[in-house]
Amino acid sequence: RLIPEKTEALLNKQMTYEANAAQFYLALGSWADAQGFAGIANFLYQHVHEERNHMMKLVKFINQRGGHCKVEALAVPPDDPDSLHTLFEMVLDQEKRNSAAINNIVDICLQEKDYPTFNFMQWYVKEQIEEEALATQLLDKMKVIGEDKGNKGGLYDFDQDIAKMHGDA
């Protein structure tokens, strides 16, 4: 084997985390869809594919390095949000937790002198910079719109705008 057992176990855990992230975005997307926010729903559905892609990269890397990525059970997704504002808070929290998990793996890679995995994880570190920036931007926009004040026009524009946005991974 080329990958140390310790980092393999962490990557396997992260693979499950990414699979759960896909379920998380699917659940939020379905909620937004049901509320009639088609643009937001499509944005969130697109993110499902991104998270599945993040998951697949880990599966392939672990196996390519002589490990065996074990597919594990998924967690129950969180309860539906009570507002769009809550939804985007949940998205930012999700990405912050993910960054913490990724940073921890990077830290352990250095401790274990597992430089190939350290190198592989840099893609995720870079991705998280973008994901955190995007989640922060969306939450900030929600705050400006002020959903609670019944700014329906603002929400409509936001829904249209977000439909045109998508990530690149």
Ligand code: OFO
């Ligand atoms: Fe939303 O990010 Fe995966 O890693």
